[in-house]
Amino acid sequence: MARSVLITGGNRGIGLAVAQAFARQGDRVAVTHRGSGAPAGLLGVKCDVTDPPQVDAAFAEAEAAHGPVEVLVSNAGVTDDALLLRMPEERFTRVLDTNLTGAYRVCRRAVSGMLRRRWGRIVLVSSVAALSGTTGQANYAASKAGMVGLARSLARELGGRGITVNVVAPGLVMTDMARTVSAARRAEMLAGVPLGRHAEPDDVAGPVRWLASDEARYITGAVLPVDGGLGMGH
Secondary structure, rough: OOEEEEEEEOOOOOHHHHHHHHHOOOOOOEEEEEEOOOOOOOEEEEOOOOOOHHHHHHHHHHHHHHOOOOOEEOOOOOOOOOOOOHHHHHHHHHHHHHHHHHHHHHHHHHHHHHHHHEEEEEEEEEEOOHHHOOOOOHHHHHHHHHHHHHHHHHHHHHHOOOOEEEEEEOEHHHHHHHHHHOHHHHHHHHOOOOOOOOOOOHHHHHHHHHOHHHOOOOOOOOEEEEOOOOOOOO
């Protein structure tokens, strides 16, 4: 049965691959963007996840077109790298506001409808950086680690109402964001990947889609590494 799916930051990179995976199986898919629009076959809803009124408006638009959101994938995120002593507070808090507080905002908006239906699937897109840390990414790693605590707390709160909340933690995925990382840093990361290659966005889309499927109905509060073995689950 087709479901109403909303993916934040679903107009490119990992989010787009996830959106297309859900669309291919017949789900009704909406993706948020900040003005660039959405590819054909997907409903684009403009939304900056740091702005609560825009979050509410995006959900309302998606719900009007597709019905109440049944599957939420919180994927929108930013980086703003710097070593700690060169990272002013506003750069730290901006990344947390987008990546972590943004996830809180969209989860809170989605959950009210899921509770009424006693069913829902939430997947948060974190990062291997949440588990291992990354030099120059204290803000990004902290925001992604916070998503794990958020997901596990919500898993406990919502499990009794048929709602699962899980996390995927990708490693190096070849997206526009990854291409901003220096070649030397990418080579350093790849040296620690047992599978010997970076991921493509589709490598992440499959696990996200699976976590939202009936096959994963007894999984909640889990962190699924999608990193080629880089973190070995940690």
